[in-house]
Amino acid sequence: xxxxxxxxxxxxxxxxxxxxxxxxxxxxxxxxxxxxxxxxxxxxxxxxxxxxxxxxxxxxxxxxxxxxxxxxxxxxxxxxxxxxxxxxxxxxxxxxxxxxxxxxxxxxxxxxxxxxxxxxxxxxxxxxxxxxxxxxxxxxxxxxxxxxxxxxxxxxxxxxxxxxxxxxxxxxxxxxxxxxxxxxxxxxxxxxxxxxxxxxxxxxx
Numbered sequence: 042x043x044x045x046x047x048x049x050x051x052x053x054x055x056x057x058x059x060x061x062x063x064x065x066x067x068x069x070x071x072x073x074x075x076x077x078x079x080x081x082x083x084x085x086x087x088x089x090x091x092x093x094x095x096x097x098x099x100x101x102x103x104x105x106x107x108x109x110x111x112x113x114x115x116x117x118x119x120x121x122x123x124x125x126x127x128x129x130x131x132x133x134x135x136x137x138x139x140x141x142x143x144x145x146x147x148x149x150x151x152x153x154x155x156x157x158x159x160x161x162x163x164x165x166x167x168x169x170x171x172x173x174x175x176x177x178x179x180x181x182x183x184x185x186x187x188x189x190x191x192x193x194x195x196x197x198x199x200x201x202x203x204x205x206x207x208x209x210x211x212x213x214x215x216x217x218x219x220x221x222x223x224x225x226x227x228x229x230x231x232x233x234x235x236x237x238x239x240x241x242x243x244x245x246x
């Protein structure tokens with residue numbers, strides 16, 4: 042009996058398996074779908090690179106984890122840079138708390154009568170009103186009615202004095218000092234009247 046040559050062909054499964062594991066023969070990976078987005082393409086490229094480096098197909102399974110980790114690191118770095126360089130975007134420092142304002146609004150080492158008179162001589166009612174309020178704080182501090190501190194806000198002193206006259210005086214001061222409110226002679230006169238009422242302890246709230 043004559044054996045046909047086709048009957049002698051034997052499938053070498055070992056060699057086929059080695060070819061399948063060889064990246065040079067993995068033609069299917071070159072067929073990338075047109076619907077792949079940028080992230081998918083980067084993930085695919087990273088998977089191929091990992092398989093070449095580690096010489097195994099399983100390495101591509103970690104590509105998404107690596108990409109996610111890289112994205113998180115980049116985001117954290119960006120947040121760090123923004124917070125360091127642009128802290129003012131997240132934390133607003135009110136004008137009244139600035140070091141310059143604190144120096145201007147001190148109550149010590151100031152000759153209030155002289156400076157108020159000088160401001161009035163130049164019709165600078167805004168400066169005169171500011172000085173009048175600070176003079177009031179100085180007198181309240183000297184009498185022990187408030188505990189003046191450079192970091193305190195005018196509103197905080199309202200809780201210590203607790204009189205309608207002082208609340209009104211503080212409101213005028215805030216409007217003139219920080220609200221760009223134009224002060225005039227009538228406003229200054231009203232503030233001086235309120236100052237006298239506060240110092241006498243009248244109009245208790």
